[in-house]
Amino acid sequence: MPLDETTEELARTAATGDHVALGELLRRVEPDVLRHCERLLPYRQDAEEACQDTLLAVARNIGRFEGRSRFSTWLHIVTANCARTTYRTLKRRSAEQSSDDLAEQRPDPHRVSVIAGARLDLLDAIEALEAEKPDLARALVLCDIVQLDYSDIAAQLGIPLGTAKSRIHQARKHIQASLGDGYLGR
Incomplete structure (x- = not known):
């Protein structure tokens, strides 16, 4: 999701409390945010929900x-x-519904689409890793989902470069064990 310098400047201006800059910033980033959410979630309406949550989080936390x-x-x-x-919210809702309600819902993406099922399996594996070893999960998400380079990951997490690489390697080994040999990262 590389952004141009004008958008980066809008973000700096919005962070100072400029509401006009914030509105323009949100308008500019929305298509990129939606595309990113669509890569992670199997259904468009779920991606749209995540996109709206993201824009709201940006608006609330830009300061x-x-x-x-x-x-x-x-x-x-x-x-x-x-x-x-x-x-996680969708997964929890799905688990809470009775089996009668499940018949009326969308089909299970694990059974309908290999790509959607693989994404969901990966999210499940990352969620399990996060519960067990949150430091590894954060490094993996920054590398393989957010697609930052190692030096940016190290800076974001406040750790040495070698530690960042080690955490990503360890996280991939855990994910690979969960998913089988199908996951190798980027």
Whole structure:
């Protein structure tokens, strides 16, 4: 989700409390946020929900954007977190519904689409890793979902470069064990 310098400047201006800049910023980033959410979630309406959650989170938290990293990096992280939260919410709702209600819902993406099922399996594996080893999960998400380079991951997490690489490697081994040999990262 690389953003141009005008958008980066809008973000810095919005972070100072400029509501006009914030409105323009949200308008500019919405298509990129939606595309990113669509890569993570199997259904468009779920991606749209995650996109709206992301834009709301950006609007609420823009004052926390300090400009130490690029806005695009910050936005990637917020987007990935909102998509994962949407996924968890949908999964919880699905589990809470009775079996009668399940027949009326959308088909199970694990059975209908290989791509959607693989994405859901990956999100499940990341969720399990996060519960067990959150430091590894954060590094993996920044690398393989947000697609930051190693130096940006190290800076974002406040750890040495070698530690970032090690965490990503360990996380991939855990995910690979969960999913079988189908996951190798990027």
